[in-house]
Amino acid sequence: MSKPVVAIVGRPNVGKSTLFNVLAGEMISIVKDTPGVTRDRIYADVTWLDKEFTMIDTGGIEPESKDIILAQMREQAQIAIDTADVIIFITDVRQGLVDADSKVADMLRRSGKPVVLAVNKVDSFEKFMPDVYEFYNLGIGDPVPVSAASRLGIGDMLDAVIAHFPEHEAEEKEDERPRVAIVGKPNVGKSSIINKLTGKQRVIVSDIAGTTRDAIDTNVKYNGKDYVFIDTAGLRRKSKIKEELERYSIIRTVTAVERADVVLVVIDATEGVTEQDAKIAGIAHERGKGIIIVVNKWDAIEKNDKTMKEYENNVRRVLSFMPYAEIMYVSAETGQRLNKLYDMIDMVIENQTLRVATGVLNEIMTEAVAMQQPPSDKGKRLKLYYITQVAVKPPSFVIFVNNKELMHFSYTRYLENKIREAFGFRGTALKFFIRERKEKDQ
Incomplete structure (x- = not known):
């Protein structure tokens, strides 16, 4: 069963990263040989009582002007609404309720996603409780007083978070369809592969990085069998800042991988395998998923009899932390070998669920x-x-x-x-x- 995803949203200096670090604290799982896991701690695995979830920090905002702060908070809230099962909205009791908080609260309320409102920096309940009540005005439920720095009230906040987790283990068991996430850097051809596999032009593809909208799960029947494809191509906007775009796509990747059984890591054959590919593949490896490395645009490569071997050696070298991953060479453009992916997905799922006496x-x-x-x-x-x-x-x-x-x-x-x-x-x-x-x- 996939773990729920919890995202943290809030203005600058309200203590988001302090809270993230307290929660991630000892609980962050760092896999030594996986690239990109320690450097950008955008996400961490957290266990509270008997519940496990993936926590996401939607990003830091450092600009000066109020307008930019509000714009970026809306952006963060949108990421959280898109990807999270539960949202923790952090405010600051000492700064009190500010306009940006209300505007973001409106967005969160309209989204219909469960929100836990945490009022931070409450180092003394006696002293600050009257100020905490002010946050009822946001209209998104009971404010939970916490102090990330002093670690007060964190348990109550986590109780409120896990109360929103769906009790849906029973339904999940019935859904036996293999879930396949398609991940990779922008422009490696993820949408084209999904379009070819599903036979629908339902993802708008253009040559500008980050133009595909909206991740949608697509159900496909192939040879009488049902599959669900989870598409991470959906970047809702073109970001001017490369780091932001990268952070957003990593958050999308984490949430898609979390829900999948098998992950297709798509690599652009003409570019070769890169650090960013390793970072994305590392997320699937860390989460113990079935992995197929799909080298797309293979038709665009000049080949001789050694090409494939050399290419494979290179991929294996950069992704040396997952020697078990399968590699396939395809072309979404010509459809070359794409149908073989179904057999490969079936085989990987069989291996994922194999029990040895x-x-x-x-x-x-x-x-x-x-x-x-x-x-x-x-x-x-x-x-x-x-x-x-x-x-x-x-x-x-x-x-x-x-x-x-x-x-x-x-x-x-x-x-x-x-x-x-x-x-x-x-x-x-x-x-x-x-x-x-x-x-x-x-």
């Missing part, structure tokens, strides 16, 4: 340990007791060992390779959790 896993592990001794440190040798699969999407395994410290990343990778040799698992990440069991527990 515990007995078989333990045989593979025993054999692997016999072939390559586990590492030891200061006379202590790692012992592996038992392995079992605990989840699918992505396939996740727990390994019980005598000492977690001795279980090096490289040995986990070695076991992963052995499991992949036996079962393939092409196109999907595998997750491993190492648990310690003392000798006497055996």
Whole structure:
């Protein structure tokens, strides 16, 4: 099931980033070898009680003039309305209620999305409560007093946030249709691929970066099977600032990837694979999704007998953190190999949901340990007791060992390779959790 997305919106200096950092705090999951995860902490995974969600910071506003501040706040609110399941609207008790707050509150109210109104910098409830009541005037529900800096009231705010999460696990189970997100930089041909696959010209495509409007889910029947395509091409506007456009497309990517089973990462063959491609692919990798790297505009490449091999080596080098990802060469223009994508999507989903019997896993592990001794440190040798699969999407395994410290990343990778040799698992990440069991527990 996909995690809900919660976005933070608010004026400059009301404490958005303080709150984001407090919530992300220890909870941010940074994957060491994934590019672009640490540098721009636009999003973080947060767990509160038994609920997990993805939190998004819609952006900082630093301009001087009031008009620009309002324009940018509206922009942020629009991003939040477009992508989030719940919106946290932050205001500042010390500055009081200002005009920009009311205008943004109107937008949020009209959107019909659930909004939690947080009044920040309330370091003393006794002293500030009369000022907090003023925020009832925004007409978007009860203000929740918090202090991000002193960490007061955060629990109440999160309770209010998760109260809006849909209780829809039952419905989701019935919807067995594979969900496929199409992601990539602007202008790599995402919309053209969707148009070709769905046979509809429903996304306006033009050559100006960022002109496609509106992400729409498209249902497609192919060979009697239903698929849902989630399109991230939708940038609502042309931004003058490159960083902003990039931030917006990363937010769109995170929310689309969150809802998908399989992610098609589209790369422009004529441009080659770039840092930005790696950043976008990293989001899908971090979230354990099925991944197919789709090299588009392949018809525009001058080829000889070595072209594909060289190209593949290059893609594998830049995306070295996901060696399991499948690669396909297509052309949305000519339709070359596009229908093969359906078979590839089916195969990746099969691998994402594959369950391996515990007995078989333990045989593979025993054999692997016999072939390559586990590492030891200061006379202590790692012992592996038992392995079992605990989840699918992505396939996740727990390994019980005598000492977690001795279980090096490289040995986990070695076991992963052995499991992949036996079962393939092409196109999907595998997750491993190492648990310690003392000798006497055996």
